[in-house]
Every structure is written in C-alpha cells, then in structure tokens.
Amino acid sequence: MSEPTSAADSSATEPTPGVATRHIRIFDTTLRDGEQSPGASMNLAEKLEVAAALADMGVDVIEAGFPIASPGDFEAVRQIAATVRGSTICGLARCNEKDIDRAWEALKVAPSSRIHVFLATSAIHRQFKLRMSTDEIVERAIAGVKRAATHCDDVEFSPEDACRTEHDFLCRVVEAAIDAGATTINVPDTVGYATPEEVLERFQMLCNRVPNIDKAVLSTHCHNDLGMAVANSLAAVAGGAGQIECTINGIGERAGNAALEEIVMAIQTRKDCLNLSTGINSRRLVPVSRLVSKTTGIHVQRNKAIVGRNAFAHESGIHQDGMLKERSTYEIMSPEEVGFAKTDLVLGKHSGRAALADRAKQLGFTLSGEQLQEVFESFKVLADKKKEIYDGDIVALVQQQISGPETSQWSLLDYEVTSSRSQTPRVRVTLGHAGQEFTEQVEQGDGPIDAAFWAVEKITGIELVCKDFRVRSATLGRDAIGEANLEVEHKGRTYRGVGVSTDSVESTILAILNAIDRIASGKTDGEENNLPQP
Numbered sequence: 001m002s003e004p005t006s007a008a009d010s011s012a013t014e015p016t017p018g019v020a021t022r023h024i025r026i027f028d029t030t031l032r033d034g035e036q037s038p039g040a041s042m043n044l045a046e047k048l049e050v051a052a053a054l055a056d057m058g059v060d061v062i063e064a065g066f067p068i069a070s071p072g073d074f075e076a077v078r079q080i081a082a083t084v085r086g087s088t089i090c091g092l093a094r095c096n097e098k099d100i101d102r103a104w105e106a107l108k109v110a111p112s113s114r115i116h117v118f119l120a121t122s123a124i125h126r127q128f129k130l131r132m133s134t135d136e137i138v139e140r141a142i143a144g145v146k147r148a149a150t151h152c153d154d155v156e157f158s159p160e161d162a163c164r165t166e167h168d169f170l171c172r173v174v175e176a177a178i179d180a181g182a183t184t185i186n187v188p189d190t191v192g193y194a195t196p197e198e199v200l201e202r203f204q205m206l207c208n209r210v211p212n213i214d215k216a217v218l219s220t221h222c223h224n225d226l227g228m229a230v231a232n233s234l235a236a237v238a239g240g241a242g243q244i245e246c247t248i249n250g251i252g253e254r255a256g257n258a259a260l261e262e263i264v265m266a267i268q269t270r271k272d273c274l275n276l277s278t279g280i281n282s283r284r285l286v287p288v289s290r291l292v293s294k295t296t297g298i299h300v301q302r303n304k305a306i307v308g309r310n311a312f313a314h315e316s317g318i319h320q321d322g323m324l325k326e327r328s329t330y331e332i333m334s335p336e337e338v339g340f341a342k343t344d345l346v347l348g349k350h351s352g353r354a355a356l357a358d359r360a361k362q363l364g365f366t367l368s369g370e371q372l373q374e375v376f377e378s379f380k381v382l383a384d385k386k387k388e389i390y391d392g393d394i395v396a397l398v399q400q401q402i403s404g405p406e407t408s409q410w411s412l413l414d415y416e417v418t419s420s421r422s423q424t425p426r427v428r429v430t431l432g433h434a435g436q437e438f439t440e441q442v443e444q445g446d447g448p449i450d451a452a453f454w455a456v457e458k459i460t461g462i463e464l465v466c467k468d469f470r471v472r473s474a475t476l477g478r479d480a481i482g483e484a485n486l487e488v489e490h491k492g493r494t495y496r497g498v499g500v501s502t503d504s505v506e507s508t509i510l511a512i513l514n515a516i517d518r519i520a521s522g523k524t525d526g527e528e529n530n531l532p533q534p
Ligand SMILES: CC(=O)SCCNC(=O)CCNC(=O)[C@H](O)C(C)(C)COP(=O)(O)OP(=O)(O)OC[C@H]1O[C@@H](n2cnc3c(N)ncnc32)[C@H](O)[C@@H]1OP(=O)(O)O
Pocket: 033, 036, 066, 068, 069, 070, 093, 094, 095, 096, 118, 119, 120, 129, 130, 160, 190, 253
C-alpha cells in the first residue's frame, strides 16, 4: 500500500508516475437489476428522472430495463432511449428472438444503444433451470448474439452465473459469443459467491485463454450476497475488465449489486495505487443517491459508505479534536467531493470540549477556561439524556451558564410530579442549600408547574409573583429540550430566570431557582449579565 507523505496527500492522491491511467466504463443497472430489488419498482416518470440524473452524472451506459418483461418496462426503455442524451441506452433480453426484437423496438430511437443478451452457463443453471446441454447453450448464445447484431453493432453478452461455470466451458462460450458479434463480454458473479482472488484469477484466465478476447471489452457484474461486490469488481478490473456494472446505493437482486458510489470513490481516492479513472462527476453522487432512495423507497443506512448520513459525520471527541486541527486525520475524502455540503461534527455524549467550544463559537459564544468547563459539564448531563445535541441546545446551555449566578445558592437535587385530569397536582421537590437538603411536598395549584412554584417558595421562603412565564422547545424532535423563561416580582422589583431540561417541569424549577439566586444576589432585570447575541 502506498503511504501518504503528508496530511494533504491522503485525500489528494495522484496516479503512480509513469503508469498510464486506465479509463473504466461505468455501466449503471439501477433501472434494471436495481429495480429487481423487492419493493423498488419505479413508474415511468420516476425512471425518466433517474435516467436523466445518471446521464448528467456521466454514466457511460444506462441499462434502462428489460423490455419484454412488461408493457411498462418497454415504454420506460423507449422513452429513456428517446429523451436521455449523453449515455448509451441498453436493454436486457433473454437469448430468444422475441426478447431481442422487443428490446430493439424500444431502443432503436436512441442515438447510442446496446442490446444486452444473457444466457446462463453454469452446470446448476444448465441442468435445473434451462435444462439444456452445453452444445445447446453454445448454439443458443451464438444465435442470440447474431440476432442482436442484426439490429445494432453494440451487443453485450452475459454468461449468467459465469463465476460458477467450468473454466473450459466458459472459455468456449465467450469465444463463440465474440465470434458471433458480441462487443462486450460481461462475466457476472450472479449469486455473489466468488472471492476477490477467484474473480481476479477468472478474468486473468479468460484474458490468457480466449484467443479473440481482445475484440471485446470485458465487464464485471457482482452481487453482494457475501458483502464482496465492490472488492470483487475491483479485482475483476485488476484482471482485465474495462467495464463495471453497478447500481446507485448498491440496490439490486437480493443483497444487491456493487454500489456505484463506492466503486467511483475507490477509484478516485486510490488513484495512487489503482491508476484508474471514470467519467463520473463525483459531486453528483449524494444527490443521485437521494433521488434513487426517494424514488424506490429504499432507505440508505446511516453508515453506508460515501452517501450515508454518517459517512462524513464525527461524534467522538478525539476524532472531532483531530478534525478541527487537521481534516485529513479522520477523513480520506472531502464531503464536497461526493456532494455533501460539509463535514458534520455531531455533538453527542462522545464529544469533547474542543468540538463544543468550536460549535459555541460558530453560534456566537466564545467559551474558554472555567466557563467552557461548566457548559461542558451540563452538556454531558444533557447528552446522556438525548441522542443528539442541536444548536438550540447549545445556545440554551450557554445562556443558562452566562445568566446564572457566580455561585449558585440553591440547587435542585430531586423532584417528583404526579398529575392527572381528576386530581390536584402533587409535587415533591428536594433542594440543596449550604450543604443541607430541604424537601417539600405540596398538593395544590392549577397544574404541576404551579405546584412547583409553591413548593420552591415554601422551601426558600421567598415569595414570588409570576409576571411572565414561557416554555419553548429549544430544539427539534420529541426529545427536544425545553427552555423555561420567567419574569417574577419580589418586593416590587423584577427578576428573570432561565432553566433548560428535556423535562419542562425540571426546566421550570431551574428557572425559578435561577430567579431566586438573582434575588439573593440583588440582580434585577435591568442589571442582567450581558448575554451575547447568537
Ligand atoms: C440474473 C438476472 O437478473 S436475469 C433477469 C431477471 N429479471 C427478471 O426475470 C425480471 C423480468 N422477468 C419477467 O417479467 C418474466 O420472468 C418474463 C416476462 C421475462 C418471462 O416470464 P415467463 O414467460 O412467464 O417465464 P418465467 O419467468 O416463469 O420463466 C422464465 C423462462 O425463461 C427461461 N430463461 C431463463 N433465462 C433465459 C435466457 N437467458 N434465455 C432464454 N430463456 C431463458 C427459463 O428457462 C424459463 O423458461 P420455461 O418457462 O420454458 O421453463
């Protein structure tokens, strides 16, 4: 493996000096094999939109469908062939005249079209599915390719289940198909069974043993049943393949096909050792992935390579600290390169002070020293309760810290609330003050908030007249934190209090205590600490 010599080298690799870069054709089969994913059917308008996006991204060949499969599939291939420009449009056909002629009927309007004929060659498929002898398979393959070649000079032939086909027989079929006019020979790992070493050997074997192999482009089409589709596709390329068949988000039959975005970014990111290139505009990968996900209803998992929501997100403090110092410590590609707006430093329970201070700074607060430490402590307490901390949470935490007294007099140790439609609310509050604990239980008021006021007033002995009280959701979602803001009057003077928590009763009690601390320190509303404006 080549080693980056500096931080920047790790994401800006160059091809090996003196070694020519080989261009690899990208054949996208999202609309054909991808649509074979259970539940992924797309309607005509959706297929046209996806095809246009694929062409715009720079896909060389779009397999638009299997025209004999249904009138809808035929019409989708026909309209894509009629309207989408910039890519070759391909249609799939079994090895029989009806399929091939129907495919051509749909494709003929395209300026550049390809008929893809397939016939299984492995012993299992010959014996149990097709019930044909080896001679019959060869004859049928030749007839199919010849029929396709009468329509179109771009003919692809796939010996289905090629990776489980006997070497001698595979060589025989491939040679016959090329002689019959096939210009691309696709060697599929139909059931995702092969290992990268086996794929490499199989492609090398075909290159060494099939005498006319130089008259066709070799192609790879890998399924992901054992999670090796992308590795197998790259192994095929190392063995001589010049075309990779793949799908957006890796959708496809069963566990899917090799994911286009992973192939493209592996080639782009590791051009230093692979010495390959594609014509794909990688900045379109995320938008096209989202389009396909929305269109098919197949959700992209958060940790999916390249296009998953977490692909450029960092939550761990140590990683975030590294990222803030130098991006290449934890990123081998830039998010912009694949179409994400930016790296996401997600604040959560694994984050540290560096990321918290950085986010607070972006929000308009400069935190350091003890102030940072205090916000960090309340941040960790909150992070234990919430999955993700949003910007609104940070603003609320910082504001609470800034507006709080230097030394808090009263602290909330515990509380319990019972409320129902039919009974008077009951609140039990335990407060700490000067090393002692005080508990009060009240059963009065119009609701738990009112009861909480009564309980705190009883413990502290400070009477409050509530002039204004609001609880607002500081962030989004059901686990949002509530920020309680109140204005109280005590002995003719007005005081403010702020409290935040995921529980609105708790944020209210904290806001009351905040106001009481201000009363004790003599800070009225007109003498607030200067709150920075986020
Ligand atoms: C590996 C792959 O992804 S291959 C592509 C798979 N995709 C699809 O099958 C999706 C679209 N398919 C369909 O809509 C239907 O299967 C159709 C319209 C193509 C055919 O439907 P039917 O005529 O009802 O046949 P059915 O699907 O039940 O069986 C397939 C037939 O094709 C035959 N067949 C399979 N592959 C081939 C081939 N490459 N060349 C010729 N015949 C083939 C089978 O032996 C079987 O023939 P039989 O009925 O004489 O036993």
